[in-house]
Amino acid sequence: MQKAGSDSNKVTGPLWVNAEITYKCPLHCVFCYNPVDYATFGPELTTEEWLKTFREARDLGAVQLGISGGEPLMRDDVEVMVAEASDMGYYVNLITSGIGLTEKRISAFKEGGLGQIQLSFQDSTKELNDFLSSTRTFDLKSKVAKLIKEYEYPMVLNVVLHRLNIDHIQQILEMAEAMGAEHVELANSQYYAWAMENRKYLMPSRKQLEHAEEVTNRFRDRVGNKMKIYFVVPDYYSTRPKKCMNGWGVVFLNVAADGLALPCHEARMLPGLEFPNVRDHDVRWIWQESPGFAAYRGDSWMKEPCRSCPEKENDLGGCRCQAYMLTGDAANADPVCDKSPHHHLITEQVELAQQPQPPAAEIKPIILFRDDKNSRKLAEREAAHRDDTTPVT
Amino acid sequence: MSESSGSKLSEDAAVSLEAQFRFQFEPAQDSYVLLYPEGLVKLEGSAGEIMKRVDGNKTVSQIIADLEATFPGVDLRQDVIDFLEHAYAKGWIRQ
Ligand code: SF4
Ligand code: SF4
Numbered sequence: 096m097q098k099a100g101s102d103s104n105k106v107t108g109p110l111w112v113n114a115e116i117t118y119k120c121p122l123h124c125v126f127c128y129n130p131v132d133y134a135t136f137g138p139e140l141t142t143e144e145w146l147k148t149f150r151e152a153r154d155l156g157a158v159q160l161g162i163s164g165g166e167p168l169m170r171d172d173v174e175v176m177v178a179e180a181s182d183m184g185y186y187v188n189l190i191t192s193g194i195g196l197t198e199k200r201i202s203a204f205k206e207g208g209l210g211q212i213q214l215s216f217q218d219s220t221k222e223l224n225d226f227l228s229s230t231r232t233f234d235l236k237s238k239v240a241k242l243i244k245e246y247e248y249p250m251v252l253n254v255v256l257h258r259l260n261i262d263h264i265q266q267i268l269e270m271a272e273a274m275g276a277e278h279v280e281l282a283n284s285q286y287y288a289w290a291m292e293n294r295k296y297l298m299p300s301r302k303q304l305e306h307a308e309e310v311t312n313r314f315r316d317r318v319g320n321k322m323k324i325y326f327v328v329p330d331y332y333s334t335r336p337k338k339c340m341n342g343w344g345v346v347f348l349n350v351a352a353d354g355l356a357l358p359c360h361e362a363r364m365l366p367g368l369e370f371p372n373v374r375d376h377d378v379r380w381i382w383q384e385s386p387g388f389a390a391y392r393g394d395s396w397m398k399e400p401c402r403s404c405p406e407k408e409n410d411l412g413g414c415r416c417q418a419y420m421l422t423g424d425a426a427n428a429d430p431v432c433d434k435s436p437h438h439h440l441i442t443e444q445v446e447l448a449q450q451p452q453p454p455a456a457e458i459k460p461i462i463l464f465r466d467d468k469n470s471r472k473l474a475e476r477e478a479a480h481r482d483d484t485t486p487v488t
Numbered sequence: 489m490s491e492s493s494g495s496k497l498s499e500d501a502a503v504s505l506e507a508q509f510r511f512q513f514e515p516a517q518d519s520y521v522l523l524y525p526e527g528l529v530k531l532e533g534s535a536g537e538i539m540k541r542v543d544g545n546k547t548v549s550q551i552i553a554d555l556e557a558t559f560p561g562v563d564l565r566q567d568v569i570d571f572l573e574h575a576y577a578k579g580w581i582r583q
Binding site: 107110111155156158159161184186188210211247249251 | 508514515516
């Protein structure tokens with residue numbers, strides 16, 4: 096194995112495995128973080144293949160397992176996965192939109208040892224700005240919320256905020272309260288995948304953010320401890336990047352529905368890296384030996400300004416995928432950083448977000464909803480782009 | 489989770505792990521750990537030994553007695569109480 100710079104020789108982890116067990120989803124969120132070309136991926140891993148992957152990661156010391164998607168409940172073997180994984184010693188987290196969560200299923204999950212359920216609140220109906228008044232959505236969520244409580248799980252609600260829903264923050268919080276939510280995460284969408292395609296429609300203005308934070312703070316003061324509220328602003332509004340995934344190949348292993356093993360949800364898009372498939376390799380090799388996982392581990396890959404930056408331990412240069420998407424080179428500093436020569440790519444977008452935009456009704460026909468048809472279209476576009484940039488020999 | 493810093497544990501009531509928490513030994517870390525939604529804390533040394541005895545049946549004084557029997561000659565009383573108070577304030581255990 097290559098030994099580089101100050102990197103420690105001993106590779107530890109992973110601690111956290113996220114299994115995107117399917118990309119099927121009845122919803123069509125405009126901010127979906129699934130790869131845009133998901134519809135062209137090969138077949139999903141079988142139950143046995145998932146269990147083998149969980150076992151191998153567990154042997155390396157992984158303790159947290161996230162079962163997500165897509166909508167994981169589109170598969171009928173989640174019960175088996177939950178029970179087997181918690182037998183292996185995992186703390187199992189289910190991340191779901193709630194669609195398909197019946198009493199029968201939740202009682203099997205409880206029986207199997209499921210640790211927690213995270214319910215995501217998706218304004219995913221094509222009604223877009225009507226979603227809050229859509230009684231169908233509310234009825235469904237309330238039913239699911241009731242089940243979650245009946246089975247003695249804490250009510251953890253994730254709401255993705257963006258330009259088109261953030262002004263409804265008061266209603267969103269009231270809805271969360273009505274459902275008895277104990278933890279509410281209000282995170283602005285991050286601009287990857289589908290959200291990157293729709294970025295200019297999704298990025299809130301500074302004024303919107305200030306208003307939303309103000310409402311949130313007032314709400315917090317009123318409800319006190321019975322509801323913990325986290326508010327996350329888009330990283331475009333900061334001058335230092337986040338320490339993405341706590342470091343590349345340090346704690347987090349993402350396994351996609353088709354078996355591709357990745358250091359984060361989005362890394363599949365990075366050019367020039369071959370990521371291994373759990374069908375072909377065991378997790379030990381993938382984590383400790385594969386070039387894909389070694390590529391950006393530690394800091395020896397860094398360029399300036401990160402390489403000589405006194406702050407590099409704080410953020411490890413930010414997100415590789417964001418650096419690649421915006422600057423064309425994954426080894427550049429994440430342009431969120433104001434020391435990056437590409438930082439203007441961020442500030443320009445932020446400035447754009449301060450401009451007025453057409454009302455939601457006009458955006459609706461042009462914004463890109465996550466569905467199979469759009470996914471195939473985007474896959475074609477990416478393939479064409481790849482052909483354009485491959486040097487002819 | 490209880491916001492109970494300041495409130496005292498009774499020595500004569502049983503203590504148990506809060507729902508949502510899972511306690512186990514992790515060979516990969518050579519340590520006991522406490523798992524909860526999306527997180528973990530390592531409970532090294534005496535912390536692990538104390539938590540191991542939090543089983544929903546033993547009271548605080550029984551836990552102390554049990555530990556003193558396992559590690560004779562050491563006065564563990566205050567350590568145990570301090571750790572359990574800490575665990576209670578953190579919302580890991582309940583009475
Ligand atoms: S973000 Fe929306 S569309 Fe994407 S997987 Fe989740 S629920 Fe489905
Ligand atoms: S220059 Fe690089 S390492 Fe330094 S703060 Fe910016 S992103 Fe982080």
